[in-house]
Amino acid sequence: MSELFGFFNDDREERNERVEAVDDKKLLLRQEELDISKDRVETGEVVLSKEIVEEQKEVDVPVMHEEVVIERRAINHEMSDSPISEEETIHIPVSEERVEVGKHTVVTGEVSAYKREVEETRHVEETLRREEARVDSSGDANIVNDEEIPHYE
Template identity: 60%
Template sequence: MGVFDGFREDENRELENTIESETAEQGTLHLRKEELDIAKDRVPAGEVRLRKEVVEENKVVEVPVAHEEVFIEQRAVNEPSDSPIMGNEEIIRIPVTEEQVEVGKHTVVTGEVSAYKREVENTRQIEETLKKEEARIEREGDVDIISGETDHQLH
C-alpha cells in the first residue's frame, strides 16, 4: 500500500490528473499556502488652508499736547507820565500757539506663519486569515511509514 492509499477515489483521480508522469508506486503532492500581499495607496486625507484675516481693534492713546495761554496781570501804578493822551488806539498783539495732533498710519511686519508638510510614519495592525495546505496520511491496515520530512510537516 502506498502513501496515497486510503484517499477517496475522486482525490486519487485528481492526483492522477495533476501528476501524469508519476507511477502508482510513488507520487509528489505539492503543498501550498496563502501569503499576504500588502499594498499601500496614497489617498487624500484632507486639506489645510492658511489665510490672513483682517481684525479691527480700537486703540485709545493718551498724547500730551501743549498750548500757550496769555496771562494778563494788571497792577496799580501811580507815576506821572509825560505823554499826552491821544485818541489813538494802542494795540499789543501776542500770538498764541497750540499743538495739534495729527494721526497717520503705517504698516509693519509683526511676524510670519509658515506651512509645510512632513511625512510621519506609524504602524497599523492588519489581521487576516490565511489558508495553507498540509499533507495528511491515512493508514489502513498494518503499514509502516518512514518519514523523510524536510520543509513540510506530515500529520
C-alpha cells in the first residue's frame, strides 16, 4: 500500500534491499456526494364544472294586426228598387299576429381540460464535505510526497 501512494519510497528497492512493511496502516478518505431524488406531490386540483347564469332578454318583435276602417260618403239621392230591410249584413274578419315565446337549447362552445408536463430547472445548493490526507512529519523522517497529499512540517 505504501508503494501505491509513493510514501516512504526511497532508493532501497533499486539497491535490491529487502523492504518489509512493518506497520502497514490504511487511512480511508471519505467525501460527501449529493443524493438527488424527486418525489411527485399533489400541489392542487382543478375542478371543471358549469353553472347556470340567468339573464333577462328584451326583444322588440314587430307584429301586424288588421283594423276596419269605416268611411261614410254622401251620395246624391238616387232612386232604388230595393226595400228597406235589416237582412243585409256584411261580415269582415279581422286578424292580428300574436307573439309566442318558446325556448330551445343550442351548443355554443366546448371547454376541454388536459394536463401537460412542463420541465424546468431548479437550482440546488448544498455544502459537501470531504476528507483529505495530511502527512505530518517530525524529526528526520524521509518522505517522498505524492503531489496530491499536502505535506506539513
